[in-house]
Every structure is written in C-alpha cells, then in structure tokens.
Amino acid sequence: MQQRHEPADSLDYFPTPPWATRALCERLSLFSPLHLMHAWEPACGEGHMARPLGEYFAQVRATDIHDYSGTYRAQNGICNFLNPAEWPQDLRGKPERAPDWIVTNPPFRRGEEFVSTATAVARSGVAVLVRTSFLEGKRRYKSLFEPKPPTMVLQFVERVPMVKGRLQKTASTATSYCWIVWSAKIRQRTQFQWIAPCRSRLERPEDYSEDKESPDQSPLW
Numbered sequence: 001m002q003q004r005h006e007p008a009d010s011l012d013y014f015p016t017p018p019w020a021t022r023a024l025c026e027r028l029s030l031f032s033p034l035h036l037m038h039a040w041e042p043a044c045g046e047g048h049m050a051r052p053l054g055e056y057f058a059q060v061r062a063t064d065i066h067d068y069s070g071t072y073r074a075q076n077g078i079c080n081f082l083n084p085a086e087w088p089q090d091l092r093g094k095p096e097r098a099p100d101w102i103v104t105n106p107p108f109r110r111g112e113e114f115v116s117t118a119t120a121v122a123r124s125g126v127a128v129l130v131r132t133s134f135l136e137g138k139r140r141y142k143s144l145f146e147p148k149p150p151t152m153v154l155q156f157v158e159r160v161p162m163v164k165g166r167l168q169k170t171a172s173t174a175t176s177y178c179w180i181v182w183s184a185k186i187r188q189r190t191q192f193q194w195i196a197p198c199r200s201r202l203e204r205p206e207d208y209s210e211d212k213e214s215p216d217q218s219p220l221w
C-alpha cells in the first residue's frame with residue numbers, strides 16, 4: 001500500500017468516489033463537447049476526481065496545494081489555487097490557454113473563494129461538488145449566489161459517501177451532496193435537477209484499487 005503523507009493542518013482532504021464525477025460529466029456532455037475540451041482539477045488530492053474527468057475530457061490538468069505522494073504525484077503541479085501567482089507558468093496570463101472547465105471538490109471552508117477564482121478563469125464553466133448545505137446561508141447568498149447565480153444545481157438522490165483521508169467503498173454518510181455548475185455560455189435562471197440513482201451503473205471495481213496507474217490521457221496542455 002502506498003504511504004500517504006497527510007498535511008499537518010487540515011486541508012479538508014475527502015476523496016470523491018469516481019462515480020460521482022462520471023455523473024456530472026454525463027450531465028455536462030449534454031450541452032458541452034467535453035471530448036474536445038480541457039479541464040483543470042485544482043484541488044486534486046490523489047486524483048480520484050481527475051482520473052474520471054480524463055474519461056470524458058480531451059485533457060486534464062490536476063494540481064493541489066499539498067503533495068499527497070503516491071502514483072498520481074508526478075502528474076500534479078503543487079500550487080495554491082487561491083493564489084494565481086503560484087500557478088504553473090502555463091496556466092497564467094494566457095487567456096487562450098485557460099481551461100475550458102474547472103471541476104473540483106474544494107475544501108469546504110474555502111468553497112466560495114474557489115468558485116470566485118475559478119469562474120474568473122474558466123472559459124466554458126465551473127462545477128463544484130459541495131455539501132448541499134453550501135446552498136444555505138444569508139452571507140453566502142449575498143456574496144455569491146445573488147450576484148453570481150449558478151446555471152444549475154444537480155442534487156444527488158443517492159448519498160455520496162466521503163471519508164477523511166481515504167476512499168472507502170463501504171462508507172456511509174448522513175451528508176447530502178450536490179454539484180453546482182456555472183456555465184460561462186448559458187444564461188438562464190438557476191435550474192434545479194436531480195441526479196437519479198446511478199452509482200451501480202457508474203461505479204467500477206478498479207475505482208477502489210490502491211495501486212492506481214497514471215491516466216492514459218495526457219494531463220498537460
């Protein structure tokens with residue numbers, strides 16, 4: 001088993017079960033040609049979201065503020081997403097090289113800052129996986145949702161179990177999750193949609209293998 005290096009302070013590392021990312025990509029594919037596009041996962045951890053993104057997008061870039069070691073490390077740039085001065089050179093200052101989509105599961109306490117940073121950069125859109133309770137709150141409504149209404153909220157009907165520090169197939173959770181999507185192309189009032197049960201269809205045994213190979217898709221653009 002790979003040795004993991006947990007960050008000393010909590011960076012809210014909760015790996016995402018890959019089926020939850022496939023559910024998003026199926027939905028985005030209905031209006032955005034992902035197979036021709038670039039995605040950036042800016043809080044990638046050990047790549048549990050970046051890998052399934054690579055099944056749908058032409059290219060995926062994955063970075064994180066912390067080096068989690070493991071086989072995915074070589075693919076990552078290590079940088080603080082909230083400080084663009086730290087971004088890899090090729091991600092800075094060239095609008096034509098900007099990612100089409102930024103897709104991530106941000107650290108819970110920095111979710112709003114991630115959305116603001118991401119929507120300023122992504123050319124086609126931003127999708128964040130968050131606790132459904134992220135939709136609540138007067139302060140966040142005033143600072144985020146009122147000035148920048150999402151294009152859609154995709155609410156999971158099934159629970160998406162996430163465990164601190166590791167991916168666990170048998171985990172359960174009392175927490176509800178949704179994807180919130182801001183499209184840079186579609187102007188509409190916020191649409192609410194359910195993600196119908198899909199875990200059994202989108203989950204693969206290899207998703208839970210400890211010894212992951214690097215993705216076939218080129219991670220850089």
Ligand SMILES: C[S@@+](CC[C@H](N)C(=O)[O-])C[C@H]1O[C@@H](n2cnc3c(N)ncnc32)[C@H](O)[C@@H]1O
Binds near residue numbers: 081105
């Ligand atoms: C909820 S986990 C999600 C991990 C991965 N996206 C996934 O879905 O499996 C949050 C991740 O955000 C990273 N993170 C926290 N603060 C960050 C920052 N300022 N810039 C980049 N990554 C950050 C953590 O190291 C952690 O890997």
